Amino acid sequence: MPLTAKSVSRITLVSALVASVAGAAVLLAAPASGAASTLAAAAQQSGRYFGTAVAANKLGDSTYTGILNREFDMVTAENEMKMDATEPNQGQFSFGNGDRIVNQARGQGKRVRGHALAWHSQQPGWMQNMGGSSLRSAMLNHVTQVASYYKGKIYAWDVVNEAFADGSSGGRRDSNLQRTGNDWIEAAFRAARSADPNAKLCYNDYNTDNWSHAKTQGVYNMVRDFKSRGVPIDCVGFQAHFNSGNPVPSNYHTTLGNFAALGVDVQITELDIEGSGSSQAQQYQGVVQACLSVARCTGITVWGIRDSDSWRASGTPLLFDGSGNKKAAYTSVLNVLNSGTGGTNPTTTTTTTPGQNPGNCTATYSEGEKWNDRFNGNVTVSGTDNWTVTVTVSSPQKVIATWNTSASWDSSGNVMTARPNGNGNTFGFTIQHNGNWSWPTVSCQAS
Numbered sequence: 001m002p003l004t005a006k007s008v009s010r011i012t013l014v015s016a017l018v019a020s021v022a023g024a025a026v027l028l029a030a031p032a033s034g035a036a037s038t039l040a041a042a043a044q045q046s047g048r049y050f051g052t053a054v055a056a057n058k059l060g061d062s063t064y065t066g067i068l069n070r071e072f073d074m075v076t077a078e079n080e081m082k083m084d085a086t087e088p089n090q091g092q093f094s095f096g097n098g099d100r101i102v103n104q105a106r107g108q109g110k111r112v113r114g115h116a117l118a119w120h121s122q123q124p125g126w127m128q129n130m131g132g133s134s135l136r137s138a139m140l141n142h143v144t145q146v147a148s149y150y151k152g153k154i155y156a157w158d159v160v161n162e163a164f165a166d167g168s169s170g171g172r173r174d175s176n177l178q179r180t181g182n183d184w185i186e187a188a189f190r191a192a193r194s195a196d197p198n199a200k201l202c203y204n205d206y207n208t209d210n211w212s213h214a215k216t217q218g219v220y221n222m223v224r225d226f227k228s229r230g231v232p233i234d235c236v237g238f239q240a241h242f243n244s245g246n247p248v249p250s251n252y253h254t255t256l257g258n259f260a261a262l263g264v265d266v267q268i269t270e271l272d273i274e275g276s277g278s279s280q281a282q283q284y285q286g287v288v289q290a291c292l293s294v295a296r297c298t299g300i301t302v303w304g305i306r307d308s309d310s311w312r313a314s315g316t317p318l319l320f321d322g323s324g325n326k327k328a329a330y331t332s333v334l335n336v337l338n339s340g341t342g343g344t345n346p347t348t349t350t351t352t353t354p355g356q357n358p359g360n361c362t363a364t365y366s367e368g369e370k371w372n373d374r375f376n377g378n379v380t381v382s383g384t385d386n387w388t389v390t391v392t393v394s395s396p397q398k399v400i401a402t403w404n405t406s407a408s409w410d411s412s413g414n415v416m417t418a419r420p421n422g423n424g425n426t427f428g429f430t431i432q433h434n435g436n437w438s439w440p441t442v443s444c445q446a447s
């Protein structure tokens, strides 16, 4: 985690509290504090970005650009950099609308995700009718020309979009591009790397959020293969278009973490969740928390600003209502970002009390798995085998399970006393968060 003002103030706070406690060795897990007031600023606290899709024809809408400039630090062109927009006639390129978005973003100090160089959909008419080696050449020329034109201005490109089939096959989607040969994806990545060596190169898809889905496994196997053979891939984008038929999976953090473990960044690239009120807010919270739990989840982009800007406006899937007001989902996202840890397990501060008998006790809290409604925490104790650790959660949180410890609670149910139960010096617990994601406070006493 980069040293930010927030982490400095945490250290100061912990040190001050530690210094004021006499006679006991005390450790506090860093509290969930922080009060950034925009999505971008809140995400930046953990080195991440918070982006949105932008439509060039809305840049003249002052409500729209007001929110854009205030809240977001990454921009994706919703349609303007796709193949049909940038090469409407073969060999004739058109960058006017893409440039409007890129220039507006960069003028405001924002970065740009490029979307998308090669895709079976939104191909210009001339390309739709092509096949074989002429299509392969045309596709590679498109990748080269567009990536070269924007060279140096793009943080990450969606080099290939949506190349895998839905359903149980786990294989490639049939398309004219796929029929040019299974190596079309890696050929596109190699062309993009040559054209803009400093842009991160991503594979981007939807319905790849649930770790147990065949499509997710298919993409995972491709990325693993690319990494093992040195095909230039830096990141995987998870579009994350959710609704009641395609809900946020409880294993989302597992998916993101497993891809990241292949040695790529992961990014949530087109997030929207149909619904309203607290239910929608909770699902947004779960997605953001899943990203925060994976160190290489480097940012989140929502697919539009106001509900009325969405490709599926009737599902009201975004963070601002049609008038530009912040929704409950906005507040939950901001709060989770503000309580985020940067994706690395929190480190802790401990102290020893000179001359104290029978010894020191250091308790180190680390985050565990997260789900929409609950999260796990672990505490490792060192310095003594004979410890008493106090874990305090904040209402309305409840500890609903423990392991490797003998635990008891005070009458409020918020303060848990944990002692060894013969299973070593690391124990864990599950907190049902009821909307409060803050970490517990942990202190430890040797006896």
Ligand code: 9MR
Residues within 6 Å of the ligand: 078, 079, 121, 122, 206, 239, 270, 311
């Ligand atoms: O939001 C985009 C919408 O305006 C376009 O009509 C549509 C055309 O395919 O593409 C939408 O964006 C898609 C994105 O490019 C790729 N992932 C799915 C998005 C939603 O359909």
